[in-house]
Amino acid sequence: MKRIGLKMAIVAILASSAPSWAGESAAVRNCTWCHGTGAQGYTVAPRLAGQRPQYILSQIRSFREHARDNPFSKQYMWNAVAALDSQTARDLANYFAAIPPKGANDGDSTLASRGRTIYLEGIPxxxxxxCYACHGPNAEGVRDIPRLGGLAYFYLKGRLEQWGQGYHSGTESPMPMVASHLGPNEIEALASYLSFVK
Ligand code: HEC
Ligand code: HEC
Structure with a gap:
């Protein structure tokens, strides 16, 4: 497949009076029709805006190798990346990472302070x-460790539950082990807290 000119697509947005989505390249639209306008997330598809580029790439690899095997990944993402060449994957990862993320703010606010305590201190x-040591003080992520702050409550909860149920990640991910110790109350508190983090 030919390399997609994302910079050209941005120039096209500036140059046209068409709706902003019309200026996105076809490669971007292949993702945003599920991941929402500006890749801010839509229903079960998580926000990609502001996500760490190395993490986006590692997940694309993980979908392609069928290592990330929870139900929605299998149902939606295995196909979506099957024909993606590695240059386009890198361009898309950098493009989405550079979009400022909007917070979902959709958790239960009464559970947020409990979630914050678990996030920062764990329950020895x-x-x-x-979670702090890996995901950062503000849940902003680092290198290929993802940003969690402002992701949707439903998405965060689903991920944490599914690891506990035995679904996989990429190889060598600590998350199935980390999540196996979380009960339903801890998961709700963490997902609530994180949905409000900016
Ligand atoms: C048919 C709908 C659909 C399309 C098209 C789609 N996605 Fe997804 N994507 C999803 C869903 C649903 C999930 C959540 C999977 C889960 O819950 O494990 C997801 C998850 C992801 C994730 C993991 C995010 C995270 O925080 O772990 C990445 C990265 C991703 N998609 C990238 C892409 C890219 C790049 C494209 C375009 C090439 C794309 N997606 C196209 C529905 C879609
Ligand atoms: C030892 C480092 C480490 C610790 C500790 C850790 N994580 Fe993670 N986490 C990772 C890595 C690496 C990934 C990416 C690989 C993956 O998705 O399996 C990840 C992924 C995630 C994701 C997926 C995000 C997405 O966009 O799909 C969530 C949610 C998450 N972690 C929550 C937590 C929570 C909550 C805690 C604390 C209870 C925690 N993590 C502790 C390293 C860590």
Whole structure:
């Protein structure tokens, strides 16, 4: 497949009076019809805007190798990346990473402070590790460790539950082990807190 000119697409947006989506390249639209306008997330498809580029790439690889095998990944993403060449994948990852993310703010606000405590300190007596050390003080992520702040409550909850149910990630991910110690109350608190983090 030919390399897609994302910069050209941006120039096209500036140059035209058409609706803004019309200026997005076909490659971007192949993703945003599910991931929402500006890749801010839509129903079960998570926000990609502001996500770490190395993480987006690692997940594309993980979908392609069928390592990330939870139901929605299998149903939606295995096909969506099957024909993606590696240059386009890199361009898309950089493009989405550069879009400023909007917070979902859709968790239960009464659980947020409990979630924050677990995020920062873990619960040592229940073998729950703190999330802070890897995901960063503001849940902004680092290198290929994802940004969690402002992702949708439903998405975060689903991911944390599914690892506990035995679904996989890319190889060597600590998350199935981390999540296996979380109960339903901890998951709701963490997902609520994180949905409000900017
Ligand atoms: C048919 C709908 C659909 C299309 C098209 C689609 N996605 Fe997805 N995508 C999803 C859903 C649903 C998920 C959530 C999977 C899950 O819950 O595990 C997802 C998850 C992802 C993730 C993981 C995000 C995270 O935070 O872990 C990445 C990266 C991703 N998609 C990239 C892309 C790219 C790049 C494209 C375009 C080439 C694309 N998607 C096209 C529906 C879609
Ligand atoms: C040892 C480092 C480490 C710790 C500790 C850790 N994580 Fe992660 N986390 C990762 C890595 C690496 C990934 C990406 C690989 C993957 O998705 O399996 C990830 C992915 C995630 C995702 C998926 C985000 C998305 O966009 O799909 C969520 C949600 C998550 N972690 C939540 C947590 C929570 C909540 C805690 C604390 C209870 C935690 N993590 C502790 C390293 C860590």
């Amino acid at each position: 007596e229940a073998n729950i590790v703190s």
